[in-house]
Amino acid sequence: MDRMEFRLLGSIDAGVGGRRLELGPRKRRYVLAALLLDLNRPVPVERLIDAVWDGAPPDSARITVQGHVYRLRRALCGARLETTSSGYVLMADPDEVDALRFRRLVAAARGTDDAAGADLLEEALGLWRGPALGGPGGGKELEMAAIELEEARLAAVEDLARRLLRLGRPERAVAPLRSVVSGAPHRERLVSLLMTAFSRVGRQAEALELYERTRRWLADELGVDPTPELRDTFTALLSPQP
Known part of the structure; x- marks a missing residue:
């Protein structure tokens, strides 16, 4: 069947x-x-x-x-x-429901080594085709479910990126990070990780441009400065590497 x-x-x-x-x-x-x-x-x-x-x-x-x-x-x-x-x-x-399979794969990645966990997280994130539940619409219950799924997606991308950077595979971290940072410029940890990934694949100019774009967005939209973590990432990119 x-x-x-x-x-x-x-x-x-x-x-x-x-x-x-x-x-x-x-x-x-x-x-x-x-x-x-x-x-x-x-x-x-x-x-x-x-x-x-x-x-x-x-x-x-x-x-x-x-x-x-x-x-x-x-x-x-x-x-x-x-x-x-x-x-x-x-x-x-x-497992016939992509959202439930996504959660199972993310849970399975916890407690595994970086290589195995990265494979599971990449499989989980590969299930996404667009905004959860098709984007805005429906009642409050579906709205909250969509927000929870989107938060789980961002957390999975962050976990995946950290694992890939530790494994020395920054090139594999760029695409998933870019896919979420463009829609969530306020998630400064993700921005910081993408800047680091850009830098490690030799795309320093893109890393610096991303920082400046994020700094302006934070100032214009939220009236705040970048977090110390994001500023530290920026400073590290400007420092000559030994």
Whole structure:
């Protein structure tokens, strides 16, 4: 039997055997995301409503959610989505859900040596296709879940970069760091790591330019100076190497 694939690390999507499933409108995808985030556990209808609507839901919310579940059940071949006394439960192997697999791989990297951990983290980060849960949208519950996933991504990139720098593989740290620093210039630890990686692959000018761009952004947007850690990285880049 072909393996199902559920994707939350980017647009909310699903497929089977390489074929993309037709899930329907955005609100139906929010229902699916809420079920996937509580995979194999019953999810009350009220929580599904909270996942779909930001603010006061319409009077028809319960009936609308039931309709979305009915159509999801058909799209997912029926057997996976079950009705409980208070709501619904989606049954699947956690490794079929990219967000859950990501968390498993990141957890597996903890406590391993740098080489093994870096391989696991690169596999985990390779699952990302865009903003978690497709970016802004849905209710507060999905918004918080997306923020938590994005924070986990940034932490994984930082862990990966530190391991690669210790291993003497700065060239492999550049791409994952650049992918997140551009959207998170306030994460100065990541900026510092990217500056270091740039420097170690002979891209000193890019490292210095990144510092100046970050310094201006911090001043203009937040009214603060760079942290001592970032300033120390900058100073080290200016110091002649022995």
